[in-house]
Amino acid sequence: MIRNPTHHPDREMLLDYADGSLGEPAALVVATHLAFCPGCRQQVADLEAIGGAFLEEEEPFPVSADCLPGLLARLDEPAGAAAAPLPGAARRSEAADLTYLPEPLRSYIGMPLSALPWQPLLEGIDEVDLGVGRPPMRTRLIRVAAGTVFPRHGHTGMELNLVLAGGYHDPRGSFQRGDVVVDDPSINHSPVADLRESCVCLSVTDAPLCLVEGPACFLKPSIRS
Ligand SMILES: [Zn+2]
Missing domain, CATH: 1.10.10.1320 (Anti-sigma factor, zinc-finger domain)
Known part of the structure; x- marks a missing residue:
């Protein structure tokens, strides 16, 4: 259903x-x-x-x-x-x-998800840049293995997510297939992928995300392939 x-x-x-x-x-x-x-x-x-x-x-x-x-x-x-x-x-x-x-x-992707050139981002997390929009704007698919805890991070800009498969949750609630989630600089969280299957999201960001612990910002525009 x-x-x-x-x-x-x-x-x-x-x-x-x-x-x-x-x-x-x-x-x-x-x-x-x-x-x-x-x-x-x-x-x-x-x-x-x-x-x-x-x-x-x-x-x-x-x-x-x-x-x-x-x-x-x-x-x-x-x-x-x-x-x-x-x-x-x-x-x-x-x-x-x-x-x-x-x-x-x-039509934008043009092939099955499994055939995409996924790049490892963090343990259990892969990404594919779709090349839509101009840097620093990035449009990507992010795939998070079932049950993976995304490292706690903040946002230096806007992040717009659409859940395509699986689901995840953070303190705001549970997000499932078809849901749109907006993260902004007020959001500091550590989302967790649901257990039943990998979570795949379409993600648009206009600035890097920053890990809360440690100096690193990740998902930088500079790693755009
Ligand atoms: Zn709607």
Whole structure:
């Protein structure tokens, strides 16, 4: 049985997503969450409808006489390589196969999770950089072995996580498949992966995480492959 997520992007993030102003890494997280979450899909659809109504009320914009021929000519051009997956595609997908990666993440990754070039990060923790977004922004998959305790760390910026498989918990609660979790500099924690299977998260960070004990910050942009 598919469980609906219980942790969601906030309203502001959904609004930025709906009007297209959210950056690509966070938009990828939101779009993939939408594949799991009927409630947020409906909210985004409502926000888009409101945005469309505002556009219809705008005064007509004067156009030059050659605008229409130019537009028609462009419509005849081949689509070429512009068919890259768009985050909004998740809203149109049936998202039926939620036992695996939903779109649009599936198209970004392009292969099974097991075939990815995982790099060891810490004991029991591997990562793959998806190369989405510009440094210091990083978009990665993080895989944590079942039962692994993530070292206690703080955050020097924002971390946006989407649980794709397994689950984890910290003092705030339990986070499962489809849940979106936002960590900021106020969060200092040591998450623990659930025992039943490895936990895989889509993670977007705009700054390194810092271990609480010891001088090291890890997940540095400089180790970007
Ligand atoms: Zn949601």
